[in-house]
Amino acid sequence: MMKFIKLLFRNQLAAVGAVILSIIVFLALITPFLPLQDPGATDLPNKFLPPFTEGHFLGTDHLGRDMLSRLFWGTRMSLWVGFVAAMIAATVGSAIGITSGYFGGRVDNIFMRFVDMLMAFPYILLAMAIVAALGPGLNNALIAVAVVNIPFFARNIRGITVGLAQREFVDAAKLAGMGHTRIILFELLPNVLPVIVIAMSTTIGWMILETAGLSFLGLGSQPPQADLGSMLGDARDDLFTDPHPSVIVGIAIFLIVMSINLLGDGVRDALDPRLRSGALSRPLPSTMVDRGGDIPTPTEDLLAIQNLETQFHVGNRIYRAVNDVTLTVKPGECLGVIGESGSGKSVTALSVMGLVASPPGVITGGAVRYEGNDLIGAPYEKLRQMRGDKVSYIFQDPLSTLHPLYRIGDQLAEAIQSHHPVSNAEARKRAIKLLKDVRIPNAESRIRNYPHEMSGGMRQRVGIAMALANEPEVIIADEPTTALDVTVQAQILALLDDLRRDRGLAIIFITHDFGVVAQLCDRVAVMYAGRIVEQGLTDEVLAHPAHPYTKRLIACVPELGEGRRVLAAIPGLPPIVSDLPPGCAFAPRCDKARPECSQGDIALEGAGSQTVRCLYPEEDIK
Amino acid sequence: MSVALKIDNLSKTFPIKGGLFSKSHPGVRAVHPTTLEVQTGETLGIVGESGCGKSTFARMLVGLLEPSTGVIEIEGKPFDNANPAEFGKMIQYMFQDPVSSLNPRKTIRQIMEAPLKLLYKMPKAEREKRIAEIFDSVNLRHEFLDRYPHEFSGGQAQRIGVARALAASPRIIILDEPVSALDVSVQAQVLNLLADLKTEFKLTYLFISHDLAVVEAVSDRIAVLYFGSVVEVGKAESIFAAPKHPYTKLLADSAPVVGRPLTAPEQKDTELPDPLNPPQGCAFAKRCPRATEKCSAEIPTLTQMGEDQFAACFHPLEG
Structure with missing residues (x-):
């Protein structure tokens, strides 16, 4: 309730309205107790007395009745x-x-x-x-x-x-x-x-x-x-000779x-x-940047996310969604990012092209480099040109990412024409080719479909076709198969795998499913509470997980073909990123944790391809 | 062993109104006539892809939806009036979305009290005691009772959902995708709790899910649904290892498994059958590599194939 009143009075016009209205209502309530004259007492000789006359503060009306009294009683009645x-x-x-x-x-x-x-x-x-x-x-x-x-x-x-x-x-x-x-x-x-x-x-x-x-x-x-309406009606006839009754009632x-x-x-x-929640406040076209500290130096990779930090500033609270995340991909490589909800995997992905909603999102540190050029803080026009052209996205729910009122062919053509000045006929031809590339049967007739006319699997293919429209170098796929049935998921994964092998696409694949990672990705990064806790080649990490979190998370996932069994669970809940514990965020849930785990930052360390952020890793990888 | 739930010839057809100028339509058959038995203390897993009729099936079993044909018997007593209040004492439902299944404007205590007050007319003191017992069983702290649903995480809200289902002291609980909205690390907590409660309260479960691995891990028997019909039923250990129906095999092959190379087990251009215009014979025939002419003319029925395994297929897989 207090919160409601506070919110209400933050709106100054509403506060003015509330004050005026409470005065009016208060006066209306106490009207019978005020020393007012009888509102019905006529006094014809004294009709149309002007305001501020002795005894009649607001004057009198056409029958000589006291306006002040009638105004109070009329307002009371109208309210x-x-x-x-x-x-x-x-x-x-x-x-x-x-x-x-x-x-x-x-x-x-x-x-x-x-x-x-x-x-x-x-x-x-x-x-x-x-x-x-x-x-x-x-x-x-x-x-x-x-x-x-x-x-x-x-x-x-x-x-x-x-x-x-x-x-x-x-x-x-x-x-x-x-x-x-x-x-x-x-x-x-x-x-x-x-x-x-x-x-x-x-x-x-x-x-x-x-x-x-x-x-x-x-x-x-x-x-x-009398109410205000009838008073105004009475006063109307003499509006030009004696306007004050009309004006007073009107006000x-x-x-x-x-x-x-x-x-x-x-x-x-x-x-x-x-x-x-501020959802209707218009977000900026790209995420706000407020970088402190050093900006990392360029690398050779196609896309490099370096020490990225993204936060959400809501009121006085700071949600540290992404902390010191470093990821790289090479052409033709598929990198899996795995984590539970709230681990920061999607925010990492959206930060790349400055798509995190701002406010409340702010990128507070690190760099994202495409072929060595820093994209964080790049002018909007440059980002706009790169979005979809060099780096494109596939999202979880194709039904909400495709526009429901346009034919899919037109949406594909628009995606092409926003980056390349081609004719409508040419764009249409390319749209058909794209649909064929993602193996949609009858592409020629399908481009005239609306999104609701297609099944979930077909729509996600359109989503992929859209991502491929401008032949990007990098595709960031955020849980693209989570909403799909297993048989359809298998088809979409096979399609993505073919595409990267044929075209040399780099894919960052965000998921919570180890099975999918194992089948599709060359390397995998495991995220927990906004940090990468382990990174390495997929086979390595899955066979010999070094971080206790990775190991126990893998144990939680039932695998087909093992029959009935008791499942392993991790007690407790992931921390809220506005209130991260010092040291290792997993320590409160970890059975191997020692006092030093909760002190100071722990570095991501390792030799060779596998790195881990743990003082007492499960495997000796140094 | 006694039979906890018996359904005979249960089906559901949703009528489609003909327009002013169009012919009236026979309707969409969401669930084809189905006959099943579930033993007391058993967990029957029900798997199938979206649109296969699993939710329609489940809603009929708890009386939220009136069946078009067929009989539901719970512990030998027939239920045919689609009155959820009467079903509620015998069979309860645990919902998929932990947040949407709790009324945002009510405290947990109000939510928990409703079934006790309305189904059992329990006096206040007794209600308090019963709620405390249930909360102890599902490992929830008692101070949660005076909070509102939005204050809980998905896992906690799902425990509250279990607690509410238990409050009605049902014999059977239908678990409709109980963990698919949860993170994997929390998923196992809820599944293990469900397993403990089953022994403690001698319950029977119907576990509906699209996640084959989860169903396999918790079920005794599994029924595979396709296009509104049960196409295969069998023991959890063997059904995915040695499927008889080609659709079961397709499902098992599609699930991503660590250590198995990525292959699309099916041709790319397959289209699912249209419920408005259902195929003549077996609904899977168009997608099936083993289909013959007979398959698109006749509908196969569930027949026993091997010990405890039934499949509706003319050309079952061997082995």
């Missing part, structure tokens, strides 16, 4: 009507929305067609029709305004509920013996309540305006009862609606978890 209408609309609308979203099918159909019918009329026309049927009066205007706003709530809440009703916790609740009513009230409602509050805070201003509108037309409050309406809307927007922003 009350708007609030009640919003409550009714929110309750009825949300009930409709949540019921039709949860049950779906016929119930949904009937409710939503009813709502559609309401929406088919212009709202003011519908409100007028309702008042005409029920007769004028403030209560009937209130009902009309509430009815008119029901569709807004019903549709919003239904959309949210449809998503929630398919979540597994609803199934779990059914299996725990809950009936439909209980599920709606105790499982779904708490989850949609924030949305209802947001929707209310953004519509209550509208409802006040609409009620005022009906009163202005003479359909709402009837004399002598009051403006202040109320504006403060409610400002506050409502603030509430929405503060409650919406996406906005809170």
Whole structure:
């Protein structure tokens, strides 16, 4: 709650709205106790007295009634009507929305067609029709305004509920013996309540305006009862001779609606978890760089990641996602990077081309060299030219990386044309060739497909074709087969292997699967808590793991063909990278750890091809 | 040994509404008529690729989905009303996604209490005691009870999922990909816990997964699903070592194994069968190297091939 208020007041406009609104609401609440004149007492001789007259601070209206008193009572009435209408609309609308979203099918159909019918009329026309049927009066205007706003709530809440009703916790609740009513009230409602509050805070201003509108037309409050709308309606006739009653009421309406809307927007922003995490703030085109320390010297390798450090700065916390990572690849070589979630393997990959979202990502040290040239801190235009042309990526989920609304042929052609000035016909020809290269049958007709028309395996082939479009030298594949079935995975791996042998591609293959690494990669690097803990030739590392983490991780993975057995487990959890222990990050989970393991940095050492970051390695590799 | 779960001729067809101007469609058959028995105390592994009907199958078994045909019998008692509240006391479900299966707005205590309160009408003091017992069994600290789901790691949340399933004191638990969202180092913790609980509470498991190695490690018997049908059932030790059905062999050959060279065990341009327009005979015939004319005309049925092994194939593999 405190966090919410803090967030709300960070938005200055919302804070202004909150202050104005609380003053207005406070005054409206204490109106009956204020020493005001009778708002209905007419005094015709003293009509249209200007403001600041003795005894009438804001003057009088066309019947000589005290404006100040009428303004207070009118505001009170308008606020009350708007609030009640919003409550009714929110309750009825949300009930409709949540019921039709949860049950779906016929119930949904009937409710939503009813709502559609309401929406088919212009709202003011519908409100007028309702008042005409029920007769004028403030209560009937209130009902009309509430009815008119029901569709807004019903549709919003239904959309949210449809998503929630398919979540597994609803199934779990059914299996725990809950009936439909209980599920709606105790499982779904708490989850949609924030949305209802947001929707209310953004519509209550509208409802006040609409009620005022009906009163202005003479359909709402009837004399002598006054709300802001009817006051404005009364004052309208004398707008040119005595403008002050209209102006005063107009300002009051403006202040109320504006403060409610400002506050409502603030509430929405503060409650919406996406906005809170800063996801809607636009990321920079390339990752921020703030390098301290020395920049490593160039090497001969095709792609060299040298002592890379990437961090995420969120509030006061610093997440050290990648620490002192050094990796290299040569043409035609496949390097495997293996690690659990949160080990920093994907962030390492994204740092290469400056694709880590910034803010909050910052590259704080090291270098990434392509043919000796440092890419960290390179101008955006240079990075843009290299992305996809020299170094390209294959991601885990092809469904989310391909644009759903464009044909795959057009997407491939765009990838080619953004780097090479070729004609449309030529780009199309190349697109077909690429699809053939990744062995998609009937490439000529397949280029007209949309991503959703293809199976997961076919889509990932398109993802690979896209990565190959500009004949890059390096492909970085981030768990490209994790989302695929085993039979499809085997095909994709064989394809990648052929491509690197035929074209001399260098591949950095990120995975959590030792089986895949063993089959595809020449060398492997094992990452834990943002650091490389072991690196070497794949056969070497798998047969003789030197780091206790590698050894125990391999033991955790069941292998096909060993039958039923008890599996080895590593107790505990990986550390959170915002709070890394000193020394070896694995020490708290390691049964070989000694006190010196938790002191000071441990170097990545070794002789020959295998290196390890451990004081007491499992194998003597020096 | 007694039979814990018996299903007879169970199938599910999802209707597809014909449009205003189009012919009505017979519907998509997600699960073809299936007959299976699971012994008390057994772990039956169910493997298959995406879209093979494993989740539809599992949801019917716990009453979340009404079967189109067939009978489900749990410990000799028939269940035919698709009422999850009634199924809940006998059979529980453990979900794949540990985070999505816990309501984000409820404390763990509220989540744990629901089955005790609603299925067993237990008074408060008794509930407290029971929850404490279960939490001890799954190695969770008691102070977790007053926290919310987002405060837990995947492994812990999955333990809470096990605890919730256990709270209903079921005889059978369906484990739907219980570890595929977890890291390997944590995966083994959960699998071993499940094995311990099975002995402690004399449970029967149905273990659904796409990871052959994990299924093989935890199961007594394994059923292989393809396109909504069981194509092979057999002992865990032998089914992947000596498969009878060519699809089982394809699965076993596709799994990446350390020390085996990389080969694509299948031709590149194979397409999966279309559920809207199912093939006439064996659904695997188009991908099968051993297929003959008979395979694309007739649907093979499960027949015994060797001890404890059944396969639905006209031309089974020898050995």
